[in-house]
Amino acid sequence: MSRVPLEILFGPNASDLHDFLEIISLSIGVSLAATALATAVSLPIGTALAIYPFRGRRLIVVLINAFFGLPPVVVGLVLYLALSRSGPLGSLALLFTPTAMVMAQTILAIPIITALVHRASERAWARYGDELVADGATRLRAVPQILMIIRADLVTAVLAGFGRTVSEVGAVILVGGNIRGLTRTMTTTIALQTSQGDLSLALALGAVLVGISISISATVFALAGRARTAGSDEV
Amino acid sequence: MIRFRNVLALVVAIAAINASSAEPQSIILASTTSVEASGLLAKILPQFAARTSITVNVVAQGTGKALDTARRGDADLLLVHDPDTEQQFMDEGHGSTRRQIAWNDFIIVGPSADPAHVKGGSDSVAALQAIAALQAPFVSRGDKSGTNAAELRLWKTAGQAPDALNKEKWYRDIGGGMGQALNAASAMDAYTLTDRGTWLSFNNKGSLIVAIEGDPRLLNRYDVIELNPQKHAGSKLATAKVFADWLVSSDGQQAIGAYQVNGERLFNPSANSPK
Numbered sequence: 236m237s238r239v240p241l242e243i244l245f246g247p248n249a250s251d252l253h254d255f256l257e258i259i260s261l262s263i264g265v266s267l268a269a270t271a272l273a274t275a276v277s278l279p280i281g282t283a284l285a286i287y288p289f290r291g292r293r294l295i296v297v298l299i300n301a302f303f304g305l306p307p308v309v310v311g312l313v314l315y316l317a318l319s320r321s322g323p324l325g326s327l328a329l330l331f332t333p334t335a336m337v338m339a340q341t342i343l344a345i346p347i348i349t350a351l352v353h354r355a356s357e358r359a360w361a362r363y364g365d366e367l368v369a370d371g372a373t374r375l376r377a378v379p380q381i382l383m384i385i386r387a388d389l390v391t392a393v394l395a396g397f398g399r400t401v402s403e404v405g406a407v408i409l410v411g412g413n414i415r416g417l418t419r420t421m422t423t424t425i426a427l428q429t430s431q432g433d434l435s436l437a438l439a440l441g442a443v444l445v446g447i448s449i450s451i452s453a454t455v456f457a458l459a460g461r462a463r464t465a466g467s468d469e470v
Numbered sequence: 471m472i473r474f475r476n477v478l479a480l481v482v483a484i485a486a487i488n489a490s491s492a493e494p495q496s497i498i499l500a501s502t503t504s505v506e507a508s509g510l511l512a513k514i515l516p517q518f519a520a521r522t523s524i525t526v527n528v529v530a531q532g533t534g535k536a537l538d539t540a541r542r543g544d545a546d547l548l549l550v551h552d553p554d555t556e557q558q559f560m561d562e563g564h565g566s567t568r569r570q571i572a573w574n575d576f577i578i579v580g581p582s583a584d585p586a587h588v589k590g591g592s593d594s595v596a597a598l599q600a601i602a603a604l605q606a607p608f609v610s611r612g613d614k615s616g617t618n619a620a621e622l623r624l625w626k627t628a629g630q631a632p633d634a635l636n637k638e639k640w641y642r643d644i645g646g647g648m649g650q651a652l653n654a655a656s657a658m659d660a661y662t663l664t665d666r667g668t669w670l671s672f673n674n675k676g677s678l679i680v681a682i683e684g685d686p687r688l689l690n691r692y693d694v695i696e697l698n699p700q701k702h703a704g705s706k707l708a709t710a711k712v713f714a715d716w717l718v719s720s721d722g723q724q725a726i727g728a729y730q731v732n733g734e735r736l737f738n739p740s741a742n743s744p745k
Contacts, residue, residue, distance in 0.1 A: 320543035320704050328704075330544050331498055331529060412498075412529035415512065430649030431507050432656075432674030 262420040265333055266401040269340030273348050273396050281352025282381055285360045286374050302346035311406030314339050331412040339406040344396035351395060355388035356381050390459035394452050401448050496525035497710045500545035502616055503647040506530035508667035508736050514725040518716055526713055532615025543702055547710035548695040552616035556693055565695045571717045572726050572737040573691045576620055578682035580661035592684040598628040605640040607660035609651050612643030621663040665690050667736040
């Protein structure tokens with residue numbers, strides 16, 4: 236990034252630049268942590284739903300897909316009430332902290348990643364499931380192999396989760412409180428600048444947000460593409 | 471599985487970052503949007519931090535929401551500006567002390583074309599009556615903030631009940647902060663009531679101009695409220711008191727009075743407050 240857009244954004248003031256970098260690193264850090272957590276939860280669940288038949292499985296799959304469109308502001312509100320000092324998790328003192336924002340974004344990302352992982356696993360299981368267990372392997376042993384087969388879809392799933400978290404404002408502004416230097420992210424800064432009538436600043440920061448999120452997604456996609464080609468003869 | 475170990479390591483790293491960035495002493499200040507949006511807190515908080523190493527984390531909300539946040543125990547201190555709802559908060563036993571720290575005034579702004587012909591006057595009630603008679607567009611915060619409460623009091627004096635206003639097409643309840651209301655008024659060529667601090671520091675005025683100012687009914691006082699330890703044992707009240715005391719000290723008062731935007735003072739220290 237050249238110096239010019241930064242100076243348009245914040246003037247030559249060094250502390251403003253410091254604030255700016257802090258906002259970016261918090262945004263990315265919170266969203267990456269939430270995506271990582273959501274992935275850790277979603278991979279096993281998404282795959283298990285595809286390969287283990289049980290009563291009510293269809294209903295769970297429908298619910299997860301329905302939660303795709305979970306409104307962030309509702310997630311934020313419910314989490315806000317839960318984390319409030321007068322709420323059930325109040326003793327943790329997590330409201331208005333980055334941890335609360337990670338929790339909110341994790342909740343938002345889990346249905347998306349799980350649904351995409353499930354869809355890909357289901358397809359792979361239909362195609363290779365018989366072979367995988369025919370060798371005498373248990374279904375549990377088949378899980379890593381299924382994940383290996385669908386790894387290209389996994390990248391898409393994780394990126395979709397990351398895209399959801401980094402661009403979201405409704406939940407993080409509620410549970411984070413948009414505190415300067417502590418819980419102020421790119422999206423909440425844009426909301427704040429708009430409310431101060433600094434529309435051109437808000438737009439400039441919006442462009443930065445779009446640029447960063449596109450570069451991260453493109454980088455991950457490119458890296459995964461290389462891995463995919465390198466390991467293509469395994470399948 | 472390596473993947474999960476990596477994830478775990480990342481989570482631990484994030485937790486460590488959180489822990490190390492947590493200040494030994496920090497408080498949550500629930501404040502109105504105007505003290506944040508006007509830039510006042512960004513200006514005076516570093517001066518306070520330099521003296522005490524206490525970090526004040528500001529959650530900017532409308533006065534109504536800020537009081538609710540404190541009621542639930544999620545704030546350590548309040549900086550708000552609605553005498554009526556503040557009194558209610560004190561009566562409920564949530565607050566221990568309430569001190570005025572600054573004042574400025576509300577103004578009515580509107581389009582420079584001034585369809586209601588109220589420009590240059592100082593009678594806010596007569597102006598609202600003229601706006602209503604003409605059905606000129608008027609933007610209301612509609613968010614239970616201090617400014618919203620002041621606006622509704624003025625309308626009541628002008629003979630208009632809030633319920634009746636909400637049925638009027640020209641009365642536009644936007645349910646947002648001061649800046650959003652000014653953005654909306656600017657876009658819709660509407661009148662609105664604003665605090666002077668946010669107005670002076672606002673950068674998207676468009677054709678909006680000051681229509682009414684100088685009415686004694688437009689006084690806007692900012693209070694700092696400490697919480698009652700009996701109801702809010704979980705809050706950091708001792709640390710909060712250090713900041714509250716600083717705000718009313720000559721040091722803090724000087725910092726408030728020294729804040730200017732484009733050569734205009736936004737907040738007057740409370741020492742020379744009109745009673």
